[in-house]
Amino acid sequence: MENERVRGNPAGITNMHVATNIRAARQSIGMDLRTMSVKLTEVGRKISPSGISKIENGDRRVDVDDLTAIAYLLRTTPAALLTPPSDGVEVTGVSSRFLPEEIQAWVAGRVKLTPDDLLRYWKEERFNASSYVKRFEDALAQYDQGQLGLTPREVYEERLATQRARLELATGRLVQLDPLAIPNLD
Incomplete structure (x- = not known):
């Protein structure tokens, strides 16, 4: 041989x-x-x-x-x-179990592909999305009170929908990574 x-x-x-x-x-x-x-x-x-x-x-x-x-x-x-x-x-050389976003963030140096760091990343993403949801809900409430801004209402509605979807993604990923993480988020 x-x-x-x-x-x-x-x-x-x-x-x-x-x-x-x-x-x-x-x-x-x-x-x-x-x-x-x-x-x-x-x-x-x-x-x-x-x-x-x-x-x-x-x-x-x-x-x-x-x-x-x-x-x-x-x-x-x-x-x-x-x-x-x-x-x-x-x-x-990297497991395929990670989401494309996680791979992108890892390559950019924003996250390590470890359970603890992925939890940190998604908690931050969830917090940011939650903050934006509140901000856009407040902006829409101002429209409802007749306080019109320069930005059309539809823009805020679209941004709100995007951030709600982001919040749902982050929450779902947190549950996948650690089912016990959600009670500790709020």
């Missing part, structure tokens, strides 16, 4: 997120591959235009030094380049 030597791990889904995000960021500022290559060389990260194309197609990996230089040149952040699409929850 012959032993095959395997070098490194194959590129994963996170590599594809990075590839897609780099291309989108580059195109959004109107930078072509040659210009990006020249600018990368100027900052000490020599990558040919074909190398950048391979990165954007997912055929070449990006090391962390390249990632930071690319993020800087593209006027974004390394976290933004690592972030999966808003509906994506899959990233390399």
